[in-house]
Amino acid sequence: MKIWKEYNIMKIWQIAIAIFSIIAIILLSVFSSFSYPYVEKVSADWVVDDNINIRIKAVVENPNFFSIKIATLICKVFLNDIEIAEGLDKNIVLQRGENNLSIDLFLDTNKIQKWWTKHIKNGERSDVIVEYMAMANFFFFNKTSKTRKLYSTITTDFTQKLSFNKTKAINVSLNGIETTLLFVNKFESKWQYVDENITIINSSIQLYNPNGEEIGIENFTYNVFLNGIKLGGGWLADNITLAPYATVNTYCYMRIQNEEIPDWFESHLRSGETTLYEIRSYAKLLYGDSVYFIQPIEISGNFSTNFLEKVL
Structure with missing residues (x-):
């Protein structure tokens, strides 16, 4: 009788092992043929x-x-590999x-x-990158997938906007x-230096005295505004004296306080990606x-810009 019970228990264990083995083989077979979902289309809007x-809509x-x-x-x-936005969702059934x-x-x-600094150093060019990371559950298995794609590229020309070559x-x-x-013949601006704290623009100005008497220029200062937000300004270090019928080329430095850049950027987005500069x-003219x-x-x-204008 004892031998018979031991035989039955062994038989049950053998059957259970066989069943679990079959289930494992089936699961492994299914999992090995598992194809990971992929994004077919994506769009983004503010x-x-x-x-x-940023609202991301995707067809998966x-x-x-x-x-x-x-x-x-x-x-x-990401803007030029600087993460500017993140969001997540959970328990999605595909x-x-x-x-x-x-x-x-x-x-x-x-x-x-940080983006501003890299944008300027990159020749006023930024790549907009969208990255997805999904963690999927399938029976007892977990699988993680990451996709990173170029969404769009934007370029600006700030220094060209802050210049003119038409005589005034x-x-x-x-x-x-x-x-x-x-006569103010021209005003040209070029990037001089940028880090996360300050931006310096080197500006050259050409002045002409059309009169038979000398004139003086004192306390020459100027300020830069984007959407009404004062970002900074510059000034001539020395007063200028222009002899009769003389042309003078001089230089000044415009200093932008980068802590104002986020406020401008937000105003830019709230204005439909448009900025008044x-x-x-x-x-004083003597x-x-x-x-x-x-x-x-x-x-x-x-x-204007279009950060979320899709190129791919």
Whole structure:
């Protein structure tokens, strides 16, 4: 009787092992043929309210004949490899075939100063990269996949916007007659230095005195505004004296405080990726015994970007 019981127990164990082996073989066979879902289409848009988010919409294809559970889906957006936005979703079930997903990414404006620095150093060019990392659960198995793709590329020309080469006449009322006392022939700006704290722009200015008497320029200062936000400014280190009919080329440095860049960037997005740029200048012009307050440089205009314009 004891031998018979031992024989039955052994038989049960053999059957159980065989069943588990068959199940394991089936699971391994299915898992080995497992095809990971892939993104077919992706689009991105700004969501602007109290906060600024990036909404990613994707069409994900599940090529398997069974549904898959994505335990965690993490999505990130990079500008020149600097992570500026991140969002996640959990417990997503992908049915067989096409699945439409939407995820909101929080924009971290604290990273914008770093982006600005790299954007300028990269020749005013930024690549927008979208990265997905999905962790899928399939029976007792876990699988992680990461996809990183170029979404778009943007370029800007800030220094070109802050320049002009069209002569500007500075007119004043002299004995009741409008008289030209100074010509500003050109104002050119070039990048000089940039780090995470400051940006320095080297500007050259050409002035011409069309009169038979010398003139003086004192206290020449100018400020730069983007969407009404003062980013910084510059000034001439020395006063200038222009002899009659003389042309003078001089240089000045414009200093931008980078801590203002995130506020400008947010205003840029809230304005539909549009910025009004302005340079406002002030100087004293001395002619004979008279002093005139003038605005030698006046630059204004608009520029737009499209960070989320898809190229791939």
